[in-house]
Ligand SMILES: Nc1ncnc2c1ncn2[C@@H]1O[C@H](COP(=O)(O)OP(=O)(O)OP(=O)(O)O)[C@@H](O)[C@H]1O
């Protein structure tokens with residue numbers, strides 16, 4: 001492999017027989033080209049799928065209190081359970097390693113007014129983390145931040161349709177408006193395309209502000225959290241169970257009580273998404289392997305033909321003292337070099353085509369620069385392996401060439 | 411140099427068996443210049459190919475430079491060919507995409523000799539056959555006689571003990587044939603053992619010993635007074 005003379009010998013053969021090499025390489029270029037484009041489009045498809053079906057993050061757990069139906073430890077039945085800020089802090093601390101984001105949620109139906117316009121909307125008082133869990137897209141301005149929570153700021157992030165209803169053609173950003181008699185400043189406008197109009201008629205406020213204004217309580221309606229997706233579906237199930245158990249204990253709810261505390265997760269949805277994504281990936285992979293295989297068979301066939309055409313030359317080399325191993329090595333290495341060279345060309349053209357297919361595809365395709373580096377290394381390994389497989393049969397044929405047969409004068 | 415005892419060879423073609431060599435006995439000393447003659451199909455090439463380790467005998471003994479040649483693996487045969495033998499063919503058998511110097515250097519490549527020395531040696535032998543100026547020409551740019559001289563240079567480059575030539579002048583006109591024989595005689599004068607297959611009597615007369623093959627055996631084996639090719643050029 002690292003014999004410099006062998007390399008010279010091969011480069012000369014390739015160089016002096018350009019048409020032949022081109023012919024052999026063409027199948028590889030074509031194979032890799034199709035592979036690259038399919039792979040790129042497959043990736044695009046997968047991303048489209050994620051975008052279309054995965055509006056909200058699916059690695060989430062929603063927790064909310066209900067009524068304890070069973071008496072427990074001296075507590076009476078039909079008792080209302082309520083969450084407070086400290087429940088959120090408790091979960092945050094207890095499951096620190098597995099929780100990525102956690103937020104409280106308080107829900108209020110309100111009437112909001114701006115100048116002469118007014119309408120009925122839902123206020124959600126939340127922590128900044130809520131943005132990641134709901135996957136809210138900020139169109140302008142910003143979301144609720146930590147400082148808002150600390151200072152009980154009277155700010156609001158309003159839905160696109162709230163802006164449209166109340167502000168008409170005006171820009172709501174920085175404007176003051178009225179929710180149930182209290183003046184709030186608009187710091188952001190969001191959109192949430194996947195969730196429908198209802199979602200875009202929501203107003204977000206800092207959780208602390210709402211708690212202060214409404215009777216200065218510590219109460220919260222619901223806790224939403226996002227866990228590390230790497231714990232997988234089973235890890236998520238386990239986490240849900242543990243949360244339920246801990247909260248029941250804390251609030252003196254019988255472990256068997258179905259109604260005291262609700263812990264809802266979307267594991268089934270998540271599993272479905274992961275499954276569909278996997279199926280897509282597998283389909284793309286198989287198509288890729290198929291085209292690659294076709295390319296390998298193509299070059300292998302042409303190399304067999306080339307070996308046949310070079311029978312005389314191989315016979316001469318053998319008569320002059322070429323060992324079978326040397327002939328095998330030569331053909332194998334030649335195949336690998338041609339495969340690699342023309343494979344890269346196919347990769348390059350494939351990428352150029354994908355890039356020229358429009359911005360969207362480009363965005364999907366180059367999502368992570370680390371991936372493309374890995375792809376090149378991966379492609380090199382795959383190409384070398386392909387060359388090795390493709391070269392095997394022709395090299396064996398070459399080794400079997402008998403000098404007397406090859407050199408017999410016709 | 412070459413000892414052959416009771417050598418047999420037959421070819422099987424379907425159910426037919428063609429017995430080509432039926433007990434050849436031949437003893438060739440170092441420095442001899444032998445021509446093998448016989449009618450077409452008498453087995454001249456077959457014998458030369460066995461001596462050249464390109465083919466194997468069926469029965470009998472073959473000793474080359476005191477090494478018994480039997481049951482060779484392909485690898486061993488390649489090494490022996492490379493070390494002991496130089497080949498010259500009727501149709502030259504140069505590699506068409508390599509220039510003269512590269513063709514001459516090829517057996518040296520298979521000897522594992524460094525590039526620099528390969529270059530030096532190939533030029534040295536091309537000069538010896540009078541083709542130094544043609545070193546960088548492709549075979550397609552050379553005349554038949556020149557091609558055969560390149561082939562001779564290539565056969566000499568590996569410094570073999572024996573030179574084997576199967577009808578080296580078969581594709582050449584009389585004048586160039588004699589030029590080629592002149593070279594071979596010069597090489598033989600320097601002490602190299604040479605075997606030439608030919609069916610041209612005038613070429614055979616330019617060697618020192620004529621072996622006549624007929625019906626698979628040696629019919630006649632005579633030492634002759636060598637005719638110098640230079641007198642006819
Ligand atoms: N590989 C083979 N398979 C079958 N028969 C063969 C094979 N090689 C040679 N023969 C036969 O063996 C016989 C001797 O062939 P060989 O080539 O040795 O003859 P030759 O004396 O060199 O003839 P020519 O002067 O025509 O070159 C011929 O009849 C030929 O047909």
Ligand SMILES: [Mg+2]
Pocket residue numbers: 454455456
């Ligand atoms: Mg013959």
